[in-house]
Amino acid sequence: xxxxxxxxxxxxxxxxxxAKVRAVDDLSFTVNAGRVTGFLGPNGAGKTTALRMxxxxxxxxxxxxxxxGVRYVDMPDPIRQVGAVLxxxxxxxxxxxxxxxxxxCRAAGLPDxxxxxxxxxxxxxxxxxRKFKGYSLGMKQRLGIAAALLGDPRVLILDEPxxxxxxxxxxxxxxxxxxxxxxxRTVLVSSHLLGEMQQLADDVVIIAAGRLIRQGPVSEVLGxxxxxxxxxxxxxxxxxxxxxxxxxxxxxxxxxxxxxQISGADTAQVGHIAFTAGVExxxxxxxxxxxxxxxxxxxxxxxxxx
Amino acid sequence: MNLIRAELLKLxxxxxxxxxxxxxxxxxxVALAYNWLTANVMxxxxxxxxxxxxxxxxxxxxxxxxxxxQFFGILLVVLLSAILxxxxxxxxxxxxxxxxxxxxxxxxxxxMAVSVVIALTVWLVTTVxxxxxxxxxxxTMNQPSHIGESFVWQAIGLNALAFVLWGLLxxxxxxxxxxxxxxxxxLSVLYVVGAQVLSGIFVLLGTMWNESVLTFRVVVPTLASDxxxxxxxxPDDPPRWVGALIMLAYAAVFSVVGTLxxxxxxxx
Numbered sequence: 001x002x003x004x005x006x007x008x009x010x011x012x013x014x015x016x017x018x019a020k021v022r023a024v025d026d027l028s029f030t031v032n033a034g035r036v037t038g039f040l041g042p043n044g045a046g047k048t049t050a051l052r053m054x055x056x057x058x059x060x061x062x063x064x065x066x067x068x069g070v071r072y073v074d075m076p077d078p079i080r081q082v083g084a085v086l087x088x089x090x091x092x093x094x095x096x097x098x099x100x101x102x103x104x105c106r107a108a109g110l111p112d113x114x115x116x117x118x119x120x121x122x123x124x125x126x127x128x129x130r131k132f133k134g135y136s137l138g139m140k141q142r143l144g145i146a147a148a149l150l151g152d153p154r155v156l157i158l159d160e161p162x163x164x165x166x167x168x169x170x171x172x173x174x175x176x177x178x179x180x181x182x183x184x185r186t187v188l189v190s191s192h193l194l195g196e197m198q199q200l201a202d203d204v205v206i207i208a209a210g211r212l213i214r215q216g217p218v219s220e221v222l223g224x225x226x227x228x229x230x231x232x233x234x235x236x237x238x239x240x241x242x243x244x245x246x247x248x249x250x251x252x253x254x255x256x257x258x259x260x261q262i263s264g265a266d267t268a269q270v271g272h273i274a275f276t277a278g279v280e281x282x283x284x285x286x287x288x289x290x291x292x293x294x295x296x297x298x299x300x301x302x303x304x305x306x
Numbered sequence: 307m308n309l310i311r312a313e314l315l316k317l318x319x320x321x322x323x324x325x326x327x328x329x330x331x332x333x334x335x336v337a338l339a340y341n342w343l344t345a346n347v348m349x350x351x352x353x354x355x356x357x358x359x360x361x362x363x364x365x366x367x368x369x370x371x372x373x374x375x376q377f378f379g380i381l382l383v384v385l386l387s388a389i390l391x392x393x394x395x396x397x398x399x400x401x402x403x404x405x406x407x408x409x410x411x412x413x414x415x416x417x418m419a420v421s422v423v424i425a426l427t428v429w430l431v432t433t434v435x436x437x438x439x440x441x442x443x444x445x446t447m448n449q450p451s452h453i454g455e456s457f458v459w460q461a462i463g464l465n466a467l468a469f470v471l472w473g474l475l476x477x478x479x480x481x482x483x484x485x486x487x488x489x490x491x492x493l494s495v496l497y498v499v500g501a502q503v504l505s506g507i508f509v510l511l512g513t514m515w516n517e518s519v520l521t522f523r524v525v526v527p528t529l530a531s532d533x534x535x536x537x538x539x540x541p542d543d544p545p546r547w548v549g550a551l552i553m554l555a556y557a558a559v560f561s562v563v564g565t566l567x568x569x570x571x572x573x574x
Contacts, residue, residue, distance in 0.1 A: 048574075052572070052573070052574055055405060056404075056408045057401060057404060057405070057572065057573040057574055058572040058573070058574070059570065059572060072408060073408040073409070075408070078405065078406070078408055079405065079406050084405055086401050086405075086574065087398065087401065087574070090397075090398045090399055090401045090402050091397070091399060091402070092316075092319075092320055092393065092397040092399055093397060094320045094321055094322075095316075095319045095320050096319070099315070099319035100402075102315060102319075103312050103315050103316050103319070104312075104402065104406050106308055106309075106311045106312035106315050107308055107309055107312035107403070107406045107407055108308070108406050109308045147402065
């Protein structure tokens, strides 16, 4: 069976102006297939509005958002192309999960048994006949994923899918999304939880105040933004080491537990300086740049009070 | 067609429809009893003697018996039809619905089709019951069943039309007023007391200003529906089909305006 292949998400100069706030401001980025792309930004950065514009639920003030060159609203069979998880609470409280999925199957012309298949994929097959109001937040998130998978789409768009999940659920979600990307699908997942993204995403798109801050592979964004690595050392002679480090033109700061923190050097350099100065070291730790710090550096001052 | 099947499944998979179905039983009982009593008065010997054909009081009473449950049955249909739409916003399922079907006008058309199904179902149930009970009620008053007469079948047919048009009006109102409480309250008030209040206003205007104002009272949906079902009450009232047309116009205008708004409005 041949069907059009919509894979790349392309956002071009997308803008959404509300009465008082420009939620999304001239935003452009692309999302590629076969990778998990993290869509990051502080709360209120415009992530949800941008995703809803990509999915045709919110009309842009300006700009376009297309998937494989086609607007979502122009796709003849959108849920076979794009699966979306938006808010967790979007099902009728009095309807069973299975019937909720069956309604979507009917509307999209999919066979009813797809509902049972996706319930099994997300591990809800034993509770499918339970009413939605009896579902925990974690179960609702799984049901959201199930609905997104109904049409076996090539593209998945998820808005904060790990909200309300326990650590086991978060790991399950991570593994699932990675597996879906490994099958060649496009996965765009928004989050404000950065540690989570560092473990999940291949690429990141970072926005703040509706504007693009940076886009690229996680490693590149980290290298460029966090730039200098940091080293933490513990020594019984902190003053002597600090003097030696400053003579080597390194920036030295004090840690809360009496350790020293050095930026702009790696562990080998710091170890060498300590050795030549004859300072005894008890601990020497290299702290790799992390996404969280890069993120905070990048978005500092740009989030404002929104 | 897929969308209509999806909407029917939505209706079947929550408790709402059978709550309304259960409500229908006592409502029908009360309506039947009321019409029985009315018929008893109207068909008592005094009135029967002056029954001279056309749309006489006696025919009205007999028609009333055969269309028992119309008043509150329509109220149930109009409310359920509005809730078909407002539910989507009340339970935040609009996102899921419009993701599956981005062409939102098709969703609303499917809901209209379902409201017609609901309207005809309620009409069928009440009509089948009436075809059983009305001849019995009439026989207790020593009256013939009138079942072979055309005015009875005309009343039954117009009753179906009233159910359908009110159902469509309900969907239109739900689209226009997305708030569940707002839409159901507006419709209930308009339907139950709107006719009395608004015809009062028209009578007042007529006496204070110009008698001809009274002719325009049929623009009130409830009165248009009355005209369609019961026929002219005053000699210079417009014919029945004007009432039907006005009802259809309301349903169409509400739905078109509501659909245009729904297409433009952001979801979520």
